[in-house]
Amino acid sequence: MTRTPLRPLARILSARAKGENPDKIEHENLRLRHDAIRDRARGRAEVRLLLLGAVFFVAFSTIGARMGLLAATEPVEPRASAPGAEILAQRADITDRNGRVLATNMLTHALYAHPKDMVDPAGVAQKLAAIFPEMKAPELERRFKDGRSFMWLRKVLSPEQMQSVHDIGDPGLLFGPREMRLYPNGQLAAHVLGGTSFGAEGVHSAEVIGTAGIEKAMDARLRDPARGGDALELSLDLTVQATIEELLDAGMKMMNAKGAAAVLMDVRTGEIISMASLPAFDPNDRPNPVLPKGAEPGDSPLFNRAVQGVYELGSTFKIFAIAQAMDLGLLSPDSMVDAKAPMIWGKFKIKEFENHNYGPLLSVSDVIAKSSNVGTARIALTIGGARQQTFLRALGLFDPSPVELIEAPYAKPIVPKRWPDITTITVSYGHGIAASPLSLATAYATIANGGIAVTPTLLRRTEPMKGIRVMSAQTAHDSVAMLRRVVTEGTASMGEVPGYFVAGKTGTAEKPRASGGYYDDKVINTFAAVFPANDPQYVLTVTLDEPVETSGPKPRRTAGWTAVPVAAEVIRRVAPLLGLRPQVEAPPLDGLTAVNN
Amino acid sequence: MRPVIYVLSFLAVLSLGFWAYREHYQTREALGEVNSLQVEIADLREALNLQRAEWAYLNRPDRLRELSTLNFDRLGLMPLQPGQFGDAGQVAYPAAEEMLAPIDNPVSISGSTEPTGDFP
Numbered sequence: 001m002t003r004t005p006l007r008p009l010a011r012i013l014s015a016r017a018k019g020e021n022p023d024k025i026e027h028e029n030l031r032l033r034h035d036a037i038r039d040r041a042r043g044r045a046e047v048r049l050l051l052l053g054a055v056f057f058v059a060f061s062t063i064g065a066r067m068g069l070l071a072a073t074e075p076v077e078p079r080a081s082a083p084g085a086e087i088l089a090q091r092a093d094i095t096d097r098n099g100r101v102l103a104t105n106m107l108t109h110a111l112y113a114h115p116k117d118m119v120d121p122a123g124v125a126q127k128l129a130a131i132f133p134e135m136k137a138p139e140l141e142r143r144f145k146d147g148r149s150f151m152w153l154r155k156v157l158s159p160e161q162m163q164s165v166h167d168i169g170d171p172g173l174l175f176g177p178r179e180m181r182l183y184p185n186g187q188l189a190a191h192v193l194g195g196t197s198f199g200a201e202g203v204h205s206a207e208v209i210g211t212a213g214i215e216k217a218m219d220a221r222l223r224d225p226a227r228g229g230d231a232l233e234l235s236l237d238l239t240v241q242a243t244i245e246e247l248l249d250a251g252m253k254m255m256n257a258k259g260a261a262a263v264l265m266d267v268r269t270g271e272i273i274s275m276a277s278l279p280a281f282d283p284n285d286r287p288n289p290v291l292p293k294g295a296e297p298g299d300s301p302l303f304n305r306a307v308q309g310v311y312e313l314g315s316t317f318k319i320f321a322i323a324q325a326m327d328l329g330l331l332s333p334d335s336m337v338d339a340k341a342p343m344i345w346g347k348f349k350i351k352e353f354e355n356h357n358y359g360p361l362l363s364v365s366d367v368i369a370k371s372s373n374v375g376t377a378r379i380a381l382t383i384g385g386a387r388q389q390t391f392l393r394a395l396g397l398f399d400p401s402p403v404e405l406i407e408a409p410y411a412k413p414i415v416p417k418r419w420p421d422i423t424t425i426t427v428s429y430g431h432g433i434a435a436s437p438l439s440l441a442t443a444y445a446t447i448a449n450g451g452i453a454v455t456p457t458l459l460r461r462t463e464p465m466k467g468i469r470v471m472s473a474q475t476a477h478d479s480v481a482m483l484r485r486v487v488t489e490g491t492a493s494m495g496e497v498p499g500y501f502v503a504g505k506t507g508t509a510e511k512p513r514a515s516g517g518y519y520d521d522k523v524i525n526t527f528a529a530v531f532p533a534n535d536p537q538y539v540l541t542v543t544l545d546e547p548v549e550t551s552g553p554k555p556r557r558t559a560g561w562t563a564v565p566v567a568a569e570v571i572r573r574v575a576p577l578l579g580l581r582p583q584v585e586a587p588p589l590d591g592l593t594a595v596n597n
Numbered sequence: 598m599r600p601v602i603y604v605l606s607f608l609a610v611l612s613l614g615f616w617a618y619r620e621h622y623q624t625r626e627a628l629g630e631v632n633s634l635q636v637e638i639a640d641l642r643e644a645l646n647l648q649r650a651e652w653a654y655l656n657r658p659d660r661l662r663e664l665s666t667l668n669f670d671r672l673g674l675m676p677l678q679p680g681q682f683g684d685a686g687q688v689a690y691p692a693a694e695e696m697l698a699p700i701d702n703p704v705s706i707s708g709s710t711e712p713t714g715d716f717p
Contacts, residue, residue: 101653107643184653242658243676499679573676582679 006030090179091208092222093231094193094215096238097271097460101231103193103215103283105208106182109162109175111153112203115144118172128153131164155198155206156180176203181215187280189241191304192234192458194406195286211286212302214458216406233460235271240264243573244274251566252278252544259298259545261305262570263441267448267530267539269461272403273578275438277305294514298545305543307401308411310434311524313543314507314559316444317430318376319479322364323447324391325379327475333482336361339375348422350377353508353558368482369490371506373429380428385419388427394453394470395443397435403456411436430507437526441541444528447483448536451476484533495529495564497572499582503536504529504567506559511546522546525559527567531575532583538575542567 006029012022094103118124125140132154143151156178157165165173181196194213198206209223210216214234222232244262252260264274281287281301289300297303325331340359343350350373352358358372367375380388392398400412414434416423426432435443438456445454446467453467471479483503487495491506507526510518525547529540547562548555556562575582665674 100656101649104646104650104653106647106650182650182654184650185657186659188658238658242662246662497679572679576677576679576682581682 004029004033006033090205090223090228091181091196092224092228094222095231095233096236096241097233097273098237099231099233100238101184102189102234102236102238103181103183105179108156108158108178108180110155110178110201110206111157111162111165112174112176113144113151113153114149114172114174115151116149116172118144118170120170121145121172124168124170124173127168128165131161152201155201174203176205178206179208181208181284183283185238185242186284187282188238188245189236189275190280190283191277191302191306192236192275192405193283195283197286210406212407213283213304213405217404217408234458235266235269235273235460236275236458237273237577240574240577241274241276243577244570245276245278245280247566247570247573248276248278248542251542251569252547255544255547255549255562255566257544257547257562259305259309260566261309261437261541261543261545262567263306263438263539263541264570264574265441265445265454265456265539267445267454267536268464270442270445270454270456270465271461272438272456272458273538274574275304275306275458277303277307277309304405304407305545306437307403307405308407308436309543309545310411310414310436311526311543312431312434312509312512313437313440313524313526314430314509315371315373316440316505316507316526316528317433318368318371318428319447319483319505320392320395320397320443321376321380321383321388321428322368322482323471323475323479324388325383326364326478327451327471328383328387330382331364331379333363333365333478335364337364337367337375338378339367339372341372341374343374343377345377345422345425348425350374350425365482365485368505369485371486371491376428377425380424381421383424385421385424388424389419391470392427392433394468395446396453397433397439397443401436401438401442401456403438404458408438413439430509437541437543440526440528441539444530444541445539446470447476447479448530448539449476480530480533480536483530491558491560492527492564494560495527495568495571497531497568497575499584500531500571500575500580501533501583502529502531502568502571503533504564506564508557508559521548521557523557525557525563527559527563529567529571531571532580534583537580538578540567540570540574542570 006026007022008025008029011025015022015025091105093101093105095101113124115121121144122141125135125137125144128140129135129137135153153173154161157175162175165175178198183190183193192213194215194217195211196208196215197211199209200207210219214232215222218232221227244264248260248262251257260276260278262274262276263272265272279301287301289302291297291300298305298309303309326333331337338360339362341350341352341355341357352373353371358366358370358375362370362372362375364375364379366372367379383391389398397413398415400409402408413436416427416432423432442454442456445456446452449467450473451469451471453470455465455467480503483505484501486492486505487502492502492504495502495504505528507524507528509524509526510520511522511524512518523546525544527542529542530536531538531540542563544559544563544566548557549561550556665672668674
């Protein structure tokens with residue numbers, strides 16, 4: 001760039017010659033130079049502003065266009081990035097504690113007809129009747145021809161049946177997809193699972209809703225689409241459940257009982273490892289029996305004896321009175337109580353089994369071992385009715401069991417409304433109060449759990465439960481020790497299983513007549529067992545309905561002869577499955593002692 | 598200079614347009630493939646579920662019990678009994694393998710004797 005000098009010599013000299021101030025020329029030149037510099041800077045700044053404006057314009061118009069596009073288009077899932085979308089089952093599976101399937105879904109088809117599209121209604125009716133035994137050809141034909149344009153034929157089809165219907169080849173027969181609930185284990189744990197049926201039905205899909213058991217109680221959880229992928233894990237153990245049902249069935253037949261129930265519970269977590277009720281049904285094809293007039297509700301196979309069967313459970317209740325008396329400090333296991341039979345109370349006469357007399361004095365431990373009604377009654381009277389009620393309520397014997405079955409809240413224990421002294425007496429040995437085998441198992445689990453109340457559950461729990469303390473740990477320990485004596489030297493001597501230190505209490509209760517009073521020859525036998533007694537881990541209750549043992553000269557109906565041997569066999573078979581080692585004196589090892597040379 | 602820039606930018610627009618066209622159709626093809634794969638996954642899941650149900654059905658305890666009874670002479674399976682628990686000490690220690698076979702072939706040793714010493 002050529003730079004013009006501020007004081008060009010020629011002009012200075014001529015100015016000087018004219019007598020002008022030459023500084024003016026310099027100032028003029030300086031001003032021109034500054035103007036030029038300013039113009040250049042402004043031009044550059046303008047370009048920059050323009051560029052910036054353009055960038056902002058492009059950015060904002062992009063955002064605006066994108067917003068407009070988003071607002072104007074239909075929302076779609078970003079398919080390109082979807083990592084293989086889950087195909088959600090309509091209803092979550094149910095598995096046992098080890099993940100073995102108890103209930104799952106299967107895709108099948110429903111059959112419906114558009115009679116107006118049918119080519120040969122008479123022939124179709126004939127052929128359908130040949131495939132499905134429950135359909136009658138004349139009836140079908142009549143319905144095909146009465147002018148309707150739509151009718152359901154069958155809710156579910158097997159693949160073979162579907163193929164046969166395809167082979168008919170009539171355009172009026174159509175299939176709709178159906179998700180069907182499947183219980184692969186058949187009758188196993190039928191009362192826990194309950195069953196399902198179709199709710200609202202359409203051509204393209206149908207709702208599957210729970211009708212009983214845990215399927216209905218947990219219906220919302222099972223149908224929750226967000227959790228359709230993860231199975232509902234129950235606390236049941238399939239192997240143990242199968243073993244218990246097998247043994248209970250054999251025991252029920254051997255003891256000529258008309259029904260049986262068993263509950264096996266983990267005392268620390270309250271998890272129900274197994275719950276069985278016989279006779280059972282197949283939840284895949286839930287029956288709908290009509291009971292004859294005068295039949296008990298328990299005669300229906302749908303009846304869950306373990307939960308709905310509210311029975312007077314007899315002497316199994318005695319341990320509650322005695323545990324409470326020990327907890328209150330009224331007596332110790334070695335105290336002597338008056339057990340002179342019969343005991344007269346007002347106009348009532350309290351007798352022992354077969355009119356025995358264990359008196360005049362009996363130790364508390366022997367009251368349990370010999371199952372003395374009079375001894376228990378005396379102890380209950382020292383406790384008093386009000387405290388007895390509080391204690392039984394704390395054990396959960398006054399309220400329906402909180403277990404996750406739809407039947408549970410309706411199976412309320414039968415508790416006397418008034419509580420005079422005679423009620424205190426009869427309740428102490430389990431008469432006049434009725435509870436379900438599950439409630440009994442829960443109460444025994446509380447004793448076995450060191451006196452901390454247990455809440456039963458059918459869902460798998462991973463941590464031990466937190467409950468309130470009902471009795472001191474020492475009382476609970478002494479109570480279990482007394483129950484152990486029932487097996488070693490008392491009424492449940494057949495309950496001994498080598499290595500498992502079974503403790504328990506028998507109960508024989510006569511069944512109440514509908515017309516009042518009790519039957520002489522119809523009893524409910526119960527054995528509530530805790531094992532192993534030195535470190536209680538499980539509680540098992542076995543209940544037999546109207547059993548009779550006929551191997552002796554006289555029919556025997558006491559629990560010691562019926563429920564106890566069944567329970568012992570159950571423990572012998574199930575305890576190894578639960579991973580319990582029998583605690584036996586190990587045979588001496590090979591005689592390698594300290595060797596010295 | 599300027600015409601060269603025009604030509605170059607025109608070519609660039611042309612090639613970018615061609616590239617965008619190809620990308621567009623490749624993306625649509627890929628999305629179509631994803632769709633068909635998802636349908637296939639759904640079918641496979643359904644089949645898997647069916648097989649799981651079938652597995653549970655074939656392994657139901659009743660059936661296994663019957664099978665083990667039928668095949669008792671071959672398998673000899675019995676229900677688990679308390680007596681089957683053992684102690685690690687009861688397990689027989691595996692018999693030590695014979696380190697050397699018994700020496701039953703005669704061995705003759707010969708050597709030269711030192712004039713003064715004994716046979717080694």
